[in-house]
Amino acid sequence: MKQFSCPVEIDSNQIITLAHGSGGRLTRQLIEDVIKPALANVRLDPLEDAAILQQFEQTAVMTTDSYVISPIQFPGGDIGKLAICGTVNDLAMMGATPLYLSLGFILEEGLHIAELAAVVQSISQTAQAAGVAIVTGDTKVVEKGKGDKIFINTSGIGARENTCKIGTAEIRSGDKVIVSGDIGRHGVAVMAARDPQAFDTPVISDIACLNHVVTALIEEGIAIHCMRDLTRGGLATACIELAQSSALQFDLGETTIPVEEAVQSVCDVLGLDPLYIANEGRFVLIIPETCVERALAVFARFDNCKAAKVIGEVTEDKPGWATLRNAYGVSRKLDLLAGDQLPRIC
Amino acid sequence: MKYVDEFRDAAAVRHAIDTIAGIATRPWNIMEICGGQTHSIMRHGLxxxxxxxxxxxxxxxxxxxxxxxxxxDQAIAIAMQENTVLCSYGDMLRVPGNNRSLLDCKALGADVRVxxxxxxxxxxxxxxxxKQIILFAIGFETTAPGNAAAIRKAKLxxxxxxxxxxxxxxxxxxxxxLLGNNDFEIDGFLAAGHVCTxxxxxxxxxxxxxYQVPIVITGFEPLDILAGIEKCVLQLESGQHSVENAYARYVTEQGNQPAQDLLQEVFQLDDQTWRGIGVMPNSGLSLNKSYRYxxxxxRFSTVLGDLDLSMSKPVNEACQSGLVLQGKIKPDECPLFGKQCRPDKPLGATMVSSEGACAAYYRYAAS
Structure with missing residues (x-):
């Protein structure tokens, strides 16, 4: 595959102005100089009002998501990588192969064009690694103070086998719950990036596109009942949602859930629960017990999934509940949080 | 994780529970003072x-x-002024005053920073x-030295x-x-380890x-809490009532002298209103004369003088957070618990913070 690069030297003093969003000459120049060279492909290049896609023989799957992270750079990634991984992962979780993405920028006046170029470069690399093409896009500029540097929306289209039924309706009592790696890294890395003076941690975001590992699981013939990527509300929120959608119980074992020591330390100091901390490259896989061994063997082939573990099972006992059994055998109900977790006073 | 795992070890916890069961021959009411301990007890299911x-x-x-x-309400009134920044610990933000919380006030445009x-x-x-920068300096003796250090730094x-x-x-x-209140019996106390540090x-x-009660200085990990309970029960069973230290890896009898000196320099004892309880004499700290600037x-007396409390929400009379705070009832004995009163719409003091007893009961309800 062709290695994308940004051929135009960016003047480090150049900033985004309202004129870049006017639809006129500067808009065109921004697209031609900064965005298009990095993302070039046959469907994007004509820069028509809409992209022409192939006719699907398989079932088309579509999703959309918006990205508003601050700061736009964090250990392990940036808003560009996030905008690709997030949408690719939503498609992958439905068993679809991600194919095409749209890319909508809302830029704040005063943003350095070099910062935008770095984000576009990151988008290019992440999309290339995931095997998806950016086929259409849009750029708007808002006045200074009306945005936060860069907001991105990506919509994605993928294709999945017509017979594929992956989804919450397929979850069965007796299924096993596997998490694809250790949890909580993304949230802690972003928190540290937001306030580098307040605490220093070596934690790097888990951000990653998950479509390749999902494809490998499907190719291995694993009978996938359901998948869910762990995003804002963390592992706990994902399992609560799955329990409610399936009207079954998700019974998790606290000691089996992988949490890196550095993440656990930050959580203990600030009074946060890693179960509710954001991830951007982790998912739970719900499969029949008979497939567990083969699934773990597939995970072991992927660097970011080597810590994958069975963390619980699905039962009929308490429909709609996610529960957590601790090291002492005490089980408690997991509940949705009222809002973001906030650092504790003492 | 070193210094944590050994105090959460499952076999040791089971052994400690068996020991307590073996020595407790009568019912005992033991109060843990600190919300952090309540949280730990509930989270670990002790x-x-x-x-x-x-x-x-x-x-x-x-x-x-x-x-x-x-x-x-005062913090909000100040934060809503132009060119002010209100700095607060994170978990204070969601707590409602009479009308709004600091989070609401942030959404309305105030500069509130965690x-x-x-x-x-x-x-x-x-x-x-x-800009005018205001520190919302709340807390027990644990956070007081940090707040005092900030205020002294500002003066220096x-x-x-x-x-x-x-x-x-x-x-x-x-x-x-609590002990002076005759209508309720607390047999022993687990004092808060970090306050005693x-x-x-x-x-x-x-x-x-x-008051003839045992007071045991107790930590926060499961084995720390069980060690505190064990020492307390041993005293109660043998009719003793002394102060004992079950958190010796951090706490000494005299505590942290430089921190105490700092408190002495910046603060003075004062009467203080406690949400859900009322005014308790000499139960708070205020800035002393040399730091009153x-x-x-x-500084914001004009703004605070205008504070309109007429919009105050009437307290739901069925809310029993005052009784919960004094250990007179358990959170789930309140008729509003988990129904009208939940973490997303708290009615009482003990549901407003994640560390409050009601919030801990709600979050860690047994399944």
Missing amino acids: HELLPDNIHLLHGPGCPVCVTPAEKI IYSPTEAVDIALSEPE QQVENFSALVCQVTVPAAIDA IMGFHQYYHLAEK FDAEQ
């Missing part, structure tokens, strides 16, 4: 593992919970000299655009008030003697 005759009562030691609604350390507020004041560096809205509370006064435990001797209540 209350379910303990024998039925050990009743854990949850005390008033949640600083966010006991901060009066009026103080939050800090991890009080001195950050002074640094903000130095870097943004055109003559940071004139810095002030502190102070609402500091003290533990011994709370124990005294600062203050030592010499100040508990006269309380143990006056940094008192946000004085």
Whole structure:
């Protein structure tokens, strides 16, 4: 595959102005100089009002998501990588192969064009690694103070086998719950990036596109009942949602859930629960017990999934509940949080 | 994780539970003072593992919970002024005053910032000299030295655009008030280990003697809490009532002298209103004369004088958070618990903070 690069030297003093969003000459120049060279492909290049896609023989799957992270750079990634991984992962979780993405920028006046170029470069690399093409896009500029540097929306289209039924309706009592790696890294890395003076941690975001590992699981013939990527509300929120959608119980074992020591330390100091901390490259896989061994063997082939573990099972006992059994055998109900977790006073 | 895992070890916890079950021959009411301990007890399910005759009562030691609604109203009134920055610990933000919370006020455009350390507020004041920076200085003796250090730093560096809205509370006064209340029996106390790390435990001797109760300095990990309970039960079973230290890896009898000196320099004892309980004499700290320049209540007296409390929401009379704070009832014995009153729409002090007893019961409800 062709290695994308940004051929135009960016003047480090150049900033985004309202004129870049006017639809006129500067808009065109921004697209031609900064965005298009990095993302070039046959469907994007004509820069028509809409992209022409192939006719699907398989079932088309579509999703959309918006990205508003601050700061736009964090250990392990940036808003560009996030905008690709997030949408690719939503498609992958439905068993679809991600194919095409749209890319909508809302830029704040005063943003350095070099910062935008770095984000576009990151988008290019992440999309290339995931095997998806950016086929259409849009750029708007808002006045200074009306945005936060860069907001991105990506919509994605993928294709999945017509017979594929992956989804919450397929979850069965007796299924096993596997998490694809250790949890909580993304949230802690972003928190540290937001306030580098307040605490220093070596934690790097888990951000990653998950479509390749999902494809490998499907190719291995694993009978996938359901998948869910762990995003804002963390592992706990994902399992609560799955329990409610399936009207079954998700019974998790606290000691089996992988949490890196550095993440656990930050959580203990600030009074946060890693179960509710954001991830951007982790998912739970719900499969029949008979497939567990083969699934773990597939995970072991992927660097970011080597810590994958069975963390619980699905039962009929308490429909709609996610529960957590601790090291002492005490089980408690997991509940949705009222809002973001906030650092504790003492 | 070193220094943590060994205090959460499952076999050791089971052994400690068996030991307590073996020595407790009668029912005992033991109160843990601190919200952090309540949280740990609920999170680890220790209350379910303990024998039925050990009743854990949850005390008033949640600083966010006991901060009066009026103080939050003051913080909001100040934060809503142009060119002010209100700096607060994170978990204070969601707590409603009489009308709104600091989170609401942030959504309305106020500059409210979460800090991890009080001195950050002074640094903000130095870097943004055109604004007034206010530290919301709340908490028990645990956070008081940090707040005092920030205020002293402001004085030393003559940071004139810095002030502190102070609402500091003290533990011994709370124990005294609870035990002085004759209509309820608390057999023993688990004192808060981190408060004693600062203050030592010499100040508990006269309380143990006056009310004839054992007071055991206790930590926060499961084995720390069980060690505190075990020492307390041993004393109760043998009719003793002394002050004992079950958190010796951090706490000494005299505590942290430099921190105490700092408190002495900046603060003075004062009467204090506790949310859900009322005014308790000498149960708080206020800025002393030489630091009063940094008192946000004085600096913003014009704004606070205009504070309209007429919009105050009537307190739901069925809310029993005051009784919960005093350990007179368990959170789930309140008729509103989990129904009208939940973490997303708290009615009482003990549901407002994640560390409050009601919030801990709600979050860690057994399945």
